[in-house]
Amino acid sequence: MDMITDILTGFVSQMQKPTLAFLIGGMALAAFGSKLEIPEPVYKFIVFLLLMKVGLGAGISVRAADIVELAVPAVAAALVGIAIVLFGGQTLARLRGVTQVDAMATAGLFGAVSASTLAASMAMLDEEGIAYEGFIGALYPFMDIAALVTAIVLARLSAERKAAANISGQPGGAAALTVGEGHGNSNAQMVRGILLDTFRSAAISALLLGLALGIFARPDSVYESFYDILFRGLLSILMLIMGMEAWARLSELRRVAHAYVAYGLLAPLVHGVFGFAAGLFVHQITGFSGGGVVLLAVMAASSSDISGPPTLRGALPEANPSSYVGTSTGLGTPVAILSIPLWIILADMFIGV
Amino acid sequence: MDMITDILTGFVSQMQKPTLAFLIGGMALAAFGSKLEIPEPVYKFIVFLLLMKVGLGAGISVRAADIVELAVPAVAAALVGIAIVLFGGQTLARLRGVTQVDAMATAGLFGAVSASTLAASMAMLDEEGIAYEGFIGALYPFMDIAALVTAIVLARLSAERKAAANISGQPGGAAALTVGEGHGNSNAQMVRGILLDTFRSAAISALLLGLALGIFARPDSVYESFYDILFRGLLSILMLIMGMEAWARLSELRRVAHAYVAYGLLAPLVHGVFGFAAGLFVHQITGFSGGGVVLLAVMAASSSDISGPPTLRGALPEANPSSYVGTSTGLGTPVAILSIPLWIILADMFIGV
Amino acid sequence: MDMITDILTGFVSQMQKPTLAFLIGGMALAAFGSKLEIPEPVYKFIVFLLLMKVGLGAGISVRAADIVELAVPAVAAALVGIAIVLFGGQTLARLRGVTQVDAMATAGLFGAVSASTLAASMAMLDEEGIAYEGFIGALYPFMDIAALVTAIVLARLSAERKAAANISGQPGGAAALTVGEGHGNSNAQMVRGILLDTFRSAAISALLLGLALGIFARPDSVYESFYDILFRGLLSILMLIMGMEAWARLSELRRVAHAYVAYGLLAPLVHGVFGFAAGLFVHQITGFSGGGVVLLAVMAASSSDISGPPTLRGALPEANPSSYVGTSTGLGTPVAILSIPLWIILADMFIGV
Amino acid sequence: MYQATKIVIITERTILDVVTKLIEQGGATGYTHVEAGGKGSRGVRSAIRPGISGVMANVKIEAIVRDKAKAEAIITSVSEAYFQNYSGIAYVEPVEILRPNKFEV
Amino acid sequence: MYQATKIVIITERTILDVVTKLIEQGGATGYTHVEAGGKGSRGVRSAIRPGISGVMANVKIEAIVRDKAKAEAIITSVSEAYFQNYSGIAYVEPVEILRPNKFEV
Amino acid sequence: MYQATKIVIITERTILDVVTKLIEQGGATGYTHVEAGGKGSRGVRSAIRPGISGVMANVKIEAIVRDKAKAEAIITSVSEAYFQNYSGIAYVEPVEILRPNKFEV
């Protein structure tokens, strides 16, 4: 009885945290049919500022980090991204009403990383005074790119296999110019093309720019006096936006199989466990902090909602965006954000934070 | 002679206050034909941030306030909103060239509240170090919604009465889908529909969201480190925008009766007196502060220019937007903002601030 | 050998300064084909805020400045603007593939001032702790307007002379409504019209508004708590934008004569010397600071990329925007920004900073 | 190629939702809209400076319908329902389409 | 339904005001414009990335006039006045309108 | 005035670049595009609220070509290449132009 009260009290106090409260507020507004909207140019800019903040902060820390300390979690992040895609793609494709390519696209987004979710978890750790490696932001592209590339490559290979089996092919498919450049015939060329598209996407470019400036320039003063100061406030607005957006995208799910709803609700938790386990492993090897383990779990749990969808829309035209955008933005992101406290509690239990 | 010099000096020093100076600067720019423009997405966002600031601040204070202290001014605010509409609608409708529905729409906007004017008065009180109840922002929706709903209901009832008298009615009117939802046949349904539309409007939603977050979550840290810090600067830009906007909307008044010009210039002062009197009354009962009295007077004096017009355009299609937007945004808002110092002086004379 | 190492080290450390690093980062992103974009409404707003900051800061200082101290550099700034146009127009018009009107338009932009470059140089002086007169921002319109008006008037007079010689004229030219108002027949009217257009342009209006508010109102508190605080951070983003923009506009130069490339690369340095010399002269007369000399050199070196092009497009329709926009935004601005350290070094050598 | 009719309605941004509802009720399988500014009997309106309240913005709505009579019925109903109180114009144009079944309910 | 003619002019955003003045002088009772991007003989132009100065933005302007001769006169005058120095194209299309008096001066 | 054909393609914003490439390959000398929203068989799409990822935005692309056969060939090729996987419609309209050589390659 007491425990239930405890859990409930704990839950309510978690939901009162500004980050989670703004997310829930956004969903409530949208559900109520409010006409409030944050204009598109504004949220694009907020996302850019947060990514620059994460990138610059990571870049500044990378300068001082040693190579092993960095390389081990980076490899772990990439492997987690790949594992999520393999596991998620397999699982989803088996479910009723889900095509192979839609399964891969959806798993690709869930393997990739959500900037808003990562930023939210950093803010929550800061708030609780839990330390984490400053360079963590640098792990984002490893997991994100590994997941997207794996998903696209596997989906294309499977489509080619199917097309080879079924010689007639789709009419007109041959006439289409491939969206994006550099997609050649050989597999190596294909991977190069996908990589290029991914690196050029708005979110990855902003993050890498911040990283590069953090490493090679001396942006410390402007980082502290501007990007870091505005971080919390801008994040509160982004949470509101993600809440409204989640509600708007949920409606896409009415057009697709029920399997996506189940996946969207459960996958963040399962993937978070993948990330958490990888984090514990890195902790063993390099002394990675408890906060670092939390952030790796959150990255794994999160699903891309800004940069991933257009990359997939270009690379896998046959995949239905209603499925993957609805599942990721409509369910994956709010579930991942709301479950951040879970990873903090687990990390505290396993290794102390 | 001395007194005139005193008044002139006082006037000049008031106009030098950043808030008023930016407003006048905006009008001057527009009058000069400047091509400077603050992009629409930016001012939408600024208005949103200011409303969130007002709402969050009020919500945080509401937590600690007692119910009577809150309820009395809330009821007063609603009554003032209704009184302004009744009084203003009567007055305007008697003037030459003003139809019944245009009178009601215009009085509705003047009964409602302008977020920019309210924010400007809070900034001026802060600047002068005059205290006011933290929960004042929570009174905004009471006055705003009471006024808009009263105006729309009265205008519709009078139109129905006229239509019943004049059976033939307007051709095609029957075919029109009502703008907004939930407007049924019975009066109760009508009021519900109007209320829903009002609550869903961008400004009221933002304010209520801020209030709810302030009351139920713990946004104090982000409120102080972001919303409150940016408040003064963003307000200076909003004043500039309101100045340019006022000038642009003045031209609408060339198309409508002279009566609107007189109303736009005088109504803010008369309505302010209504609000001021109500404030004094609340002061007697609950010990409401002098700053609170000023803010109630300013809310009454102000006229809605962001959220009210689209609500009226949807609910009262026969009303001419040139009349009510021109009168409110073109004249009402600048007059209300420029007369803020008046209420401060009066409050100081009557009860000390 | 040592000196070369010194110079290289110095160069690398200059490029690491946040301002320059963000500029280079922007160029790199665009060159790489990144899809990152800062939305148009956002950069319009950033430019507005920086111009307000420069204007307000200058206005606040002007209050305390004496008239000679102000008038001498203002006249110098205007003369430098005119000298650049005369010199640049002559030089360019002699080169192969450059028409008279294109030469004048291009020289006009280079005589005018770039808000982003001026803001960058102020930030760099602040960073190094080098003092400069607070009113310097007030010199901007003198140089800017003098240069644009000179260029437009000269180009029009030369076109009229040509038209008089070659009576047949251009077909249809007579039917065109002149873009902008107030362009009459007599030369005085023409100059009035051009001046009006220039004063109404977004950048000059914003700067003059800031100046006027700084002089006549009391915006000191909001200046310090908002405009000044956000300055460095917003500038870093503007530098990124200018870098991406420079890369995008470079492609315009493929359509025009090679002469523009040479001019775009060299003119900022030559014009900077004009400004520097004028600054030294003012230093002799009024004791103008070393920092002030740097800023005068930078204004001269810079070329307008926001406000100047639309003014020229309206006033000189026959000039090819690919030439002047490509040369100024594509080459002039990055070269001028990257050479700011040069003027600091020179000022230190000549008079100490 | 198949004959079809394009309806165009230019009106106030605030009534986009109700106008498109009428278009769909009239039998169109879809519609497209773009933000617009303009000038007509009720003065200048602008997509970029729609006034701080937005009531001064226009929208241009287009719908392709197979049947010309249907097209005319739609613009007549929109016109009767809204153009007495709201700014707006409406017209139709002949077009040719590739996939006729896409535009039939 | 009544016959009328739609004028379409696609040109540089910076000359919107003067072009619409010519359209009104030519006898149109109104016009509608939308922000546009595009590509033609003078290269790529964009509504979303119009360059930091805005001189690289396009606008698409439409006006309905009753009389085809008037329509042709308007696009001829715009074309002669501006298309030597500014980017732009112009064309006309037949349309059918409901309320002919709305489009007559 | 000279006869010409206007192609109109309304499709997903993300494939603007590849569609305009096909249009140019088909022999058009230029094109114009505007941001759009709309509704069709694949649900509601919006220019102002294109979703945080932007994949829910539409674009309307127009190109004038002299030759009607060319116009039909272009929309057929776009339709075959993209409309199986992407939202979109395409149609052509007759127009009259002033300067025929401007639209010939």
Ligand SMILES: Nc1ncnc2c1ncn2[C@@H]1O[C@H](COP(=O)(O)O)[C@@H](O)[C@H]1O
């Ligand atoms: N002759 C016209 N040609 C094109 N658009 C027009 C015309 N007349 C009106 N419009 C458009 O329709 C809107 C409403 O017109 P009105 O109801 O006459 O004010 C205007 O703002 C214009 O966008």
Ligand SMILES: Nc1ncnc2c1ncn2[C@@H]1O[C@H](COP(=O)(O)O)[C@@H](O)[C@H]1O
């Ligand atoms: N063939 C065409 N079809 C449609 N729009 C065109 C065409 N040619 C040019 N345009 C538009 O007109 C603008 C100016 O064209 P231009 O003067 O040829 O550079 C372009 O930016 C396009 O928006």
Ligand SMILES: Nc1ncnc2c1ncn2[C@@H]1O[C@H](COP(=O)(O)O)[C@@H](O)[C@H]1O
């Ligand atoms: N009947 C129609 N009339 C006008 N536009 C349409 C129509 N059907 C579809 N569209 C537009 O084409 C887009 C894609 O349509 P769809 O592929 O049917 O989802 C929609 O979002 C609309 O913008």
Ligand code: NA
């Ligand atoms: Na993930």
Ligand code: NA
């Ligand atoms: Na009021």
Ligand code: NA
């Ligand atoms: Na210069």
